[in-house]
Amino acid sequence: MEINNQRENTQKVVVRNSSLTGAEFENCRAEEVTFRNTSLPNFRVECADLSEARFKDVNMSRMLITDANLSDLEIDGAQLGGAFIHNIGLPTKGHPAYREDQGRQRPLRFEMCELAGSTIASSDLSGVHIERCNIEGLTIDGIDVSKLLKRYQAERQSEGKELQEEPPQLTPLLKRSGAAFVPVRDIEKARDWYCRMMGIPAESVHVMNGHLCSLPVEGSGIILDTMPMWGGQEPGGPPTFKTPAFTLLTDDLAASYAFMKEHGVELVTPIEHDHWFAFRDPDGNLLMVCKA
Known part of the structure; x- marks a missing residue:
């Protein structure tokens, strides 16, 4: 059967229980x-x-x-x-x-898709919302989204605590320590010794004004100083107190004690209370190593 050039809506074709294999409909309204x-x-x-x-x-x-x-x-x-x-x-x-x-x-x-505003490689995901979904194991560029969200929530909680109103300040001084001054007789020898003990490249620590240098350490700073204004020119060098000037921190107290002993450091005490021990530097300053 062939129907050609029938443009009016007057014909109605009904086909039942028939085979139309190979049939073609071209340029038709249907x-x-x-x-x-x-x-x-x-x-x-x-x-x-x-x-x-x-x-x-x-x-x-x-x-x-x-x-x-x-x-x-x-x-x-x-x-x-x-x-x-x-x-x-x-x-x-x-x-x-x-x-x-x-x-x-x-x-x-989904790849190479325009998904802007939709609710996953080389796609525009701007404005996408993912809500009330199980995201265990979901990764974006290799990053675990579940772990990322947990870290984000923990940081938000931490920030919230920091933003809580603090009590009125009773002093203009801040509640943290600054650098500790260590009086020394020879600034270059002292610098080299401290750098060796703490694993700091000595060439990265510069002597300033001919008498002091600041050690690049975490936390409170350490400043070595021959203290020319405070008795540094005296024969015995700058006077020191008979108590530790500052502490060095460690995660392994026993290994630190053995390290000091191996390097011939004057150990003043054994390890006390499984928490600290005292020693002297080459200038006789009394110091401590404490468990972090």
């Missing part, structure tokens, strides 16, 4: 056409207006849609294994189409 209980494998639609088309209870596996406008497309209650829409997935247990051997639906994949 509004409100219905295919029901029809086998259409390898069915092709090209250069066509399918706006507001409806597909229901159909097998569209391995179907290819390319160069298409799918704006406002809604897919509901469909199997998309290998491909949120909503109510998507293989039949659940109890559904007439459920099979015990159906396994899991293959993961979905």
Whole structure:
């Protein structure tokens, strides 16, 4: 059967219980056409207006849609294994189409997509919202999002504590220590010794004004000084108190004690209370090493 050049809406074609294998529809108007209980494998639609088309209870596996406008497309209650829409997935247990051997639906994949404002490689995700989801194992560029969020929440809580109102200040002095001054007789020898003990390159520590240098350490600073204004020119050198001038911190007290002993340091006490020991530097300053 062949129908040509019928442009008026006067004809109605009804085909029932027939084979249309190899049929072609070209340059046709076909509004409100219905295919029901029809086998259409390898069915092709090209250069066509399918706006507001409806597909229901159909097998569209391995179907290819390319160069298409799918704006406002809604897919509901469909199997998309290998491909949120909503109510998507293989039949659940109890559904007439459920099979015990159906396994899991293959993961979905989105690439080179314009997803701005949507709710996952080489895509625009600006404005995307992910809410009330299980994100265990979700990664973005290799970063575990769940761990990242937990760290972010912990930092927010920490910031909140810091922002709590503090009591009125009773003094203009800050509640933290500054650098500790260590009187020495020979600034270069003292610098070299301290750098060797603390693993600091001596060439990175410069002597300033011919009599002092600041050691690059974490926490409170250490300043070595021959103190020319405070008795440094006296034969015995600058006077010192008979108590430790400052403490050095360690994570391994026993190893630190052995290290000092190996380097011939004058140890004043053994390890006390499993927490500290005292020693003297080459200038006789009494110091401590404490467990951090």
